[in-house]
Amino acid sequence: MKKLMLCLLILVVLSTAVWAGGQSEALPDVQTFSVNPDNPAIARADVARKGMVVSGKPVASQIGAAILEKGGNAIDAAVATAFAVGVFEPNASGIGGGGFMTIYLAEEDRVVVVDFRETSPANASNEMFYRFFKEDKSFDFYGAAFSPQAIGVPGEVLGLETALEKYGTMTMEEVVTPVYEELEANGIEVTGNLAGIIADMYRILSLNEGSADLWLNEDGMPYQVGDVIYNPDLVKTLKAIAKEGAKAIYEGPIAEAIVENVQALGGVLSLEDLAGYKVEIREPIVGEYRGYEIVSIPPASSGGTHIVQLLNILENFDLGSYEHGSTEAVHLWAEAMKFVYADRSKYMADTAFVDVPLSGLVSEEYAKILADKISMESVLTELDQPDVWPYESSSTTHLSVMDGDGNVVSLTKSINFFFGSGVTVPGTGIIMNNHMMDFDLTPGSVNGIEAGKRPLSSMSPSLVLKDGSPFMVIGSPGGSNIIVAVAQVISNVVDYDMSIIDAVDALRLVSKLGAGITIEGRISDDTVKALQALGHEVSVKDSYYPSLGSVNSILIDETGVIVGVGDPRRDGQAVGVK
Amino acid sequence: MRKLSLLIIIIAAASLFTIGCGGDESVSKTSQQESAVSVQVSVKALEGPIAETPIILTSAGQSADVKMIESLLKKGGMEYEINEVLDSSGLGEARTLVIAIGGSSKGLGAAGIDAEDEIDRIDALLKEAAAKGLTIIGMHIGGEGRRGELSDKFIKASVEFVDYLIVVEGGDKDGMLSGIAAENDIFMSRVGSIVDSYGALKKAFP
16 A cells, blocks of 8 residues: 555656656756667766766765755866865875866856976985886886885865866865765775775785775775775865865975875975975867867876877878778777877976977877878888886876856866875875876986976866867876877767767777787777787777776767766766756 | 657656556565576585695785785784795795785786786796695685686686685686686685685694
8 A cells, every 4th residue: 555655656746747847848868878778888977957077986976066056166066076086086086196177167268277286396306216226227116106205296285276266166165065074974985996996906005004094994904895984084184174275285284294204204295395386277288170179288298289189190081981999990090199109208298397399299280290101001110209108007087077157177186006105194094196106217308307397197188169169078097098098089979970978988999109009898809800910919908998098078969968977987977967 | 749748658657667566576586586696616625724834925916915815824923935926946945835816917017027927937836836745725815806807817827726725705706716626626615705714724724
């Protein structure tokens, strides 16, 4: 009887909902945006009209969407989501790291870039890493990466505060409070992804007292799927940020705790480094791809420049005429990528210290010269430059946000490796980055360590504009694979007319000279054989390979419907404001 | 008209839902039964000690699991040496070889070796250990997360050589590990967690 009553009640509610729906045009179903009903990205997508938040963790997207529902703009929501994702995806980013954000301000019809990348401490130098060269002259990269010398000056909190103060409408307290309340009440859920990362990083986490206390269970072993990790010290730190703003991190007791711990371990980070950290507001890199405007990050990230360069090269071919994932299409991508990575190694660095030929790298004329070197019948085996930065980590996170007024934020941030340097500062819950490893120790490199310099990044929070208005909001983690992951999703939409859900789901690859093609397992055996016959080395990975990015994206269609999608390669999730 | 059609569809769907309301228990039972299916293979249980100290601990696949086993040995006060890249000439005076089975591309990268070289190392090591009469104990403690193409290579390369296999049960859902143990008449213990694996290990020693 109770069940019958419940069912009748549901009938009444549904009927009411339908009549109420008559007051405004119904939103299309998420499934209508995919040609493949088994597409795993469908479960990570949402459709809305009044706003959208897509991030690396469902709970972070929900916190951001709640800020939009409270009347916050895209910048307010992005800052809240950024703090939240740093808490609930602790391996990828956080207060001890840095990043970049690209913001479209609808009312002013302009794009600004907020650069909060880490900087080199004043006392850092290439020499401090020389002890990691072994007798046989090989470099113990992992030894260096998890040394306290690898910790750069974090920029995240000052960057988020700068964006909030300049372009947001809410206070730090309003955007941070829901984050620490959620952490305090429900802790951090250990997903399969997080459990695997903790297990993989056990060697590093168990060596640092702060990390072992926080990120391993009471038996000193990795947490398992379904466990919950509480981080009361981080709750305290977030409460201090809510009350005092970024000042709480860059001076005073938390700053002192950070410096004391890092220096006790042998690092060079100082209170002066923290107090002197500066956020940079920059003009974006702009390019064009088949009529769409690509707006992205300038140095100290290489990402935007090389996304534009890669697409410029491909614009010389009728890519869409080749079937997606076919031998010809994969070959074209693979060859074009080789040029991009070679140029990145040769030229890219912090433009405050080094002249970088940015306009040349993004010019269509230069791209044409490179495109002319690509043959459909053979494989390039020699270029001028090898890739000298092969070690960039794939542990980063990206979030995309849009509000109902058309403001847009594309934000990528990182602590570099999974759990950064492996150093968790006792009493603060903060994991310190190891972004000093994004400098190049090769003598004479343009990307060598200098005091205050920003290490080169591949982070590429980007926008695609159509007729001057935001069309796609896009970015990814994935180290240097970010560049090609973002470019492939843009191409999937532009060249193959895919929905954003299918574009994010679609097969991905990366190719570097000397490293061959790394491609997802959905490639056909026949195509692999054909690529090998052409001369490519092909490494086939899992069907959805997390190292090839997690492109958490938004697309705004011509009817004003906002489609958001989290990448199924990691834990991404879109949450819309209907 | 479209809205009217939508309303009709929703009412029809809701009606079907109403009819289905009485039947959901059996549906859920079925799905529970399906999800609980796992391959159960009968294996030989360890009945008494088979090993003696000193222990030497190494890895098959360079995952961090070897460090977890080291932590357990240390905490338990067992005498051991560890060499994650132990080769066949390094067995020394050890009487028992404990091998942590499971691959990690990061771990292999950090050790500067590729999977094929690692398999060659393990193969030579296990053969030498067997020839010297050492007891070989394999531990697969990474559960389901330590399975897949890479880890399975190391499982196949090592498990058939061990005298006693300890497995955190999530790693044997498909019965692959117990299948190899049964086929090769190997003692095997399935345990619920990494910490429990220490108890199973301790049982092998007097």
